[in-house]
Amino acid sequence: MPLLELVDVTKIFRTPYGEARAVDGITLSVEAGETLGIIGESGSGKSTLGRLILRLVEPDSGSVVIEGQDVLALSRGELRKKRRHWQIVFQEPFASLNPRLTIRQIVEEPLVVARIGTRAERRLRVLTTLEEVGLSADFMDRRPANLSGGQQQRVGIARALVTNPSLVVLDEPTSSLDLTIRASILRTLARLRASRRLTYVFISHDIETVRHFCSTVAVMHRGKIVEVGPTQEVLMAPQHPYTQSLISAALPVVPYAATVATTNLQGQIS
Amino acid sequence: MTSLGGRASNWAKQSRAWAYKRSGTVLVVVAAGIIVGLPLAAILLRLPQNPLQPDVESMALAPNTVHWFGTDGNGMDVFSRTIESARLDLPISLAATAIALVIGVPLGLFATTGMAGEAIMRVVDAFAALPIIVIAVVSIQLMGGGATDVILAIALVAAPRFVRLSRAAAISLRSSRYVEAAVAIGCSPIRVAFNHIFRNAYGVILVQATLTTAGALSTIAALNFLGVGVKPPQPSWGAMIEDGVSMLIRGQWWAVAFPSLALLVVIGSLNIIAGAIENKMERVEHTR
């Protein structure tokens, strides 16, 4: 049984100027341990889809089942209790952290809300989670504004992981970060995926990132999924014209540079 | 990026920066001292002259060693009366602001949606269209005219501003990313409201409260100047100024100048404190 299953999920935004079908009848499934990449341009509805999965936005129709649980059938209170198992990391790290709380308060809050552990146990859990995402204990009493963008995003990841979730939606977690930092955040996420056996839904507009990070990819265009399949297959031999245009528009950095550069680096170190 | 300059110029710059920063702090401490100290002085200290004692022997005297600020047309000591006014004027404006806050903020924070929210906003809008002084005068007349009535009238006039402000803050915060994040980790609506929305909105509200206190002080002075509100012989800055106008026209400036100066200093102090809070809030949020 897949860990996450969406059937014919639709979300229509109604504005005074008419209706916009942000997500239009999407059916998807994600196996446990898999990483599904959702790729699309701005306005394709990919972020809305991420929020629909976690019911941060109420769908108009369709069904969302996670770990055999019909998410849409839950009452508000039940949903709140379940949230610790299904988490999200946002695109803008600074905006997604409450500026008035310390890092410890931010990471501890999911535990407090879920009533997990005593005060001392929670403290320990926060500490180990922060270390796991690459932040030392020094950060505990700082506030988000005193951290760099990459560090803020690590806090966001720690907050999502502190309750030991099974499914994490990553909504463009690296798109607002610098290249070198982007790479190290992705490595952290990959390491955590292996050590904690996490299932990711990775939303992105960057083909290169998806190529390196995801096992399966779904291409979204105007609220619909136009193509889905194993990443290598989809990116090497795209079937849908939209996927083709997307891939041909990408500007790769000269591929052979990598090997040469690596040897060069090794040469320097030795 | 690195800091520049030789050791000497660096030191000079640092000390200048320190003095710059310090001068702001000193200003705020002085301002706070005035706001707290004046009413305390009026209550605790023995004033050099009885502020309520007319004296036909010494009418309209210029400032001298006995009457530091001179005397008014009834021969009352201007210095003592100026200090004594703080006993009522400041607490009244603080109380009025507090009441306006208690009424306005919850209304604004929780009336963001639905028919009730719309209705409240329309009332707030209608209030904004009315001349404030007239409303204040009418409501004081309506209720009688004691200190409590003045407090209630000013609170009534100031409350809509808090409704508008806290509602705007709540609406913008409600759509913020970190409130969405709080929902995503399973916070209850009450936890979201207090831990995330109020915690970030109280700065603006505090600033507005300080400014409202300044505004209340000014309105009270205007009311007393027009002869509404606190009744004589209890002195108030507005009434003292009104009494002194005829002297002013004759060139005897002190009966108007000193209560005016007191008003200016106290309102100015409140404005300085509001500015300092605003700066502090900005610094916490935008250190980057």
Added chain:
Amino acid sequence: MNKALQVTELETEFHTPKGVVRALHRVSFDVQDNEIVGIVGESGSGKSTVVRSITKLLMPPGKVSAGTVTFAGRSLLGLPEREMRQIRGKDIGFIAQNPFSALNPVTRIEKQFANIAKAHGVKVDPSERNRALQLLESTGVRDPERVMRGYAHELSGGMAQRVVIAMALYLNPQLVIADEPTTALDLTVQRQVLDTLRRLTVESGRSMLIVTHDLGVVAAYCNRVLVMYRGSIVEQGLVADVFVRPQHPYTISLLNSVVRPEDETPYVPDGGETPDAGEPESPDPSKVQLSEARRS
């Protein structure tokens, strides 16, 4: 080949209440005729400050403290603002990052074209308007007549950026400076806009300086590249050389983070820490300015 732009030993400082922050360290480079030069770097590396120092668009507390900028045989840094203004828009065109925040929202596009012409003493007549129309058409704007009569908010992102490009090229500048011209655009649109830009600049005898953080853009469009790190140019040369045989460890780290992110270790400068692990990155001077303005 002639040098369209020559920058030598440029140093820029920001005078903040907390002290002086040096944003650029002895930056030297040139742009030849008919060539596209890319400046790459991460946020806070000073790449935008370079552009603003050259065009003298730097706002206080930023100040150029040393160096020379020579453009078409004239030294720009000593020029009074009056003469500099004549050069901007006419001899040096500027393309902004986000077209919607660059165009005036309440002024018709044609009026904005006319304003540029007026500022440079060009008479605004129907033939002048036709030239603007043709320019819009050549940047790939559909129905230029309607766009001219409309406002910025009626356009899509790609179309708006084409309008900005047309404005930058309106008075035939020799040099075009583009500050992250496609960052705000979608992938499919980005390529079209860059193609247009290349066609209208180097292929028409102009040169271009393009600031970006996207190595792909540099690889596909630039002849030469400058790599900036913490206010200094750490490496420069032909794209083919720099991307194939990077010399500086930072460049290597930058390239690896794109090509093989899975086993990249971030660059650590001598005696310093990884920007991401220890202290927060030094503040981006342009952000310092803004937050101060907001405060008042």
Added chain:
Amino acid sequence: MIRYIISRLVIAALLLCGLITLSFGLVSLLPGDPAVALLGEYATPADIARIHAELGLDLPFWERYLGYMSRTLSGDLGHSLFTGSSVSGEIMTRLPNTLIYLIPGLALALIIGMASGTFAAYRYRRFADKTFTFWISILMAMPEFVLALLLLFVFYQQLRIAPAPIGMLSSAQITPPHVTGSVPIDAIIAGQWATFSSILGRAVLPIVTMGLFFAAPFGKTVRSGLLQVLQSPQIEFARACGLRPAQVFRYALSDIRGSLMTYLVLLFAASLSGAAIVESVFSWPGVGSWSLDGVLKGDVPVIQGFVLIMGSTSLLGYVILDALITLLDPRTRSKAVAGRRQPRERSTPAITSANS
């Protein structure tokens, strides 16, 4: 377009009805009995009953309310309980007296505020900006009547260049023949230019008071608005296109136009309230001092009439403002004209002025 304007007018009409209700409710709640206020404490019950009948106070609440509503809507604001003069007539003759200093005063505030705010923004953190900030802080801490008295002391008492604060006309001036009842208008009609210019001369101090008082918050708004917009990408692009400083300033201004206009209307509403104070300092026979007198005496129809007129004036100001902002900005205009306008929050800057 027409649909949009009609929808605005309908909203204005609804708000007007609300205002009438408010003014009726406010005064009906007065604890004192107007008949007692009028006749004094020793009135006989019979007299009081007669007055009640005259004023319609013996009728049930709903009848009184509907009667008031219909009379008000037909333009009849009633008569003063004390002088017996028609309230609308009094307002018509006194309003010109108020406007003669209020409008120039606001215009002065606009000019001073615009000029000084712009200057300070362009000289950000330099000497001129610091001087500006210093004076603004002092002006912002000064209640209106203190400012008026300060001006009076300096220009009348010390320098002797301003006339005494005894109203519009000195006793030496001949009152113009009664035509409309409003002295300045009658003076114009009669061609008594000496009288008219004397009125203007006496209006100078009230004008300066208003001008300085409202210039402070307005100038502050201009400064902070410009500071933000001058740092914006839009202005950078305009400068990068080589636009002249004057053109750049026009672009910047067009960006903050909406918020400045909103602020101006807010100041106008506040100035109507400030009129009462200025008029009492200068013994000016305008609507402010008249209404204040009425309020202090408990003259119910006067209070109601004043609240109504001032309220609907500022209401009209808001409606015109809202329409202007919408129609001047192409982003909102196209939506409004299409008739599918999204309900939106009017962004009213918080007034930080002490007295408003």
